[in-house]
Amino acid sequence: MPKLILIRHGQSQWNLENRFTGWWDVDVTEKGAKEAWDAGILMKEKGLAPDIGFTSVQTRAVKTMNLALEAMGRLWMPVTKNWQLNERHYGGLTGLDKAETAAKHGEEQVHIWRRSFDIPPPPMDGDSPFAMENDPRYAGINIPNTESLKDTIIRVLPYWENVIVPEIKSGKQVMISAHGNSLRALVKHLSNISDDDITGLEIPTGQPIIYELNDDAQGGEYYYLKD
Numbered sequence: 350m351p352k353l354i355l356i357r358h359g360q361s362q363w364n365l366e367n368r369f370t371g372w373w374d375v376d377v378t379e380k381g382a383k384e385a386w387d388a389g390i391l392m393k394e395k396g397l398a399p400d401i402g403f404t405s406v407q408t409r410a411v412k413t414m415n416l417a418l419e420a421m422g423r424l425w426m427p428v429t430k431n432w433q434l435n436e437r438h439y440g441g442l443t444g445l446d447k448a449e450t451a452a453k454h455g456e457e458q459v460h461i462w463r464r465s466f467d468i469p470p471p472p473m474d475g476d477s478p479f480a481m482e483n484d485p486r487y488a489g490i491n492i493p494n495t496e497s498l499k500d501t502i503i504r505v506l507p508y509w510e511n512v513i514v515p516e517i518k519s520g521k522q523v524m525i526s527a528h529g530n531s532l533r534a535l536v537k538h539l540s541n542i543s544d545d546d547i548t549g550l551e552i553p554t555g556q557p558i559i560y561e562l563n564d565d566a567q568g569g570e571y572y573y574l575k576d
């Protein structure tokens with residue numbers, strides 16, 4: 350049975366500072382880099398040997414992939430980067446402190462923005478210092494100004510189906526380094542989690558998740574490699 354490896358990037362600077370990040374490009378912290386390296390060591394110890402990798406175009410996910418592969422002695426492995434694996438766009442919340450936002454708008458409202466299935470955060474203003482319109486990595490892409498989990502699923506799943514699934518079906522072990530919410534999108538699909546239940550799923554940083562897929566690249570149960 351083909352194995353699929355999913356990993357959320359190691360701790361980022363804004364995970365540490367408790368700020369909404371979304372598409373803003375922050376680096377991993379020293380702790381995050383160690384999480385990524387340790388994940389690679391663990392994967393090697395457990396006998397995993399991915400053939401091909403996919404990441405978002407965001408530094409924290411790309412670095413996590415590279416550090417884990419280096420720790421595994423597989424830095425040579427082909428890796429494709431695509432914006433469709435990016436974190437969900439946090440709209441007008443981008444850059445804000447999560448605790449201060451909860452103090453201002455209430456815990457319940459912030460929980461809805463963070464975890465509801467289809468209610469997006471307020472949109473980002475065009476003149477926001479966090480607007481990404483001039484970022485060359487997004488040239489030609491219709492950058493969203495906010496995204497719910499549902500919106501995230503709408504751009505993650507076509508990439509999964511059209512680009513990643515064919516690699517799995519050809520017998521390759523695939524590793525995906527992505528983000529809390531782009532991975533929630535994928536796990537929701539693979540494990541058939543309902544719109545209501547997905548609100549309770551949290552994915553920790555730097556911990557490899559393993560799916561034993563069937564030959565049709567369909568999932569079901571997953572486990573954390575450390576367990």
Ligand SMILES: O=C(O)[C@H](O)COP(=O)(O)O
Binds near residue numbers: 436439530
């Ligand atoms: O974009 C972010 O802020 C984080 O990567 C994920 O944040 P969340 O847990 O608030 O969705």
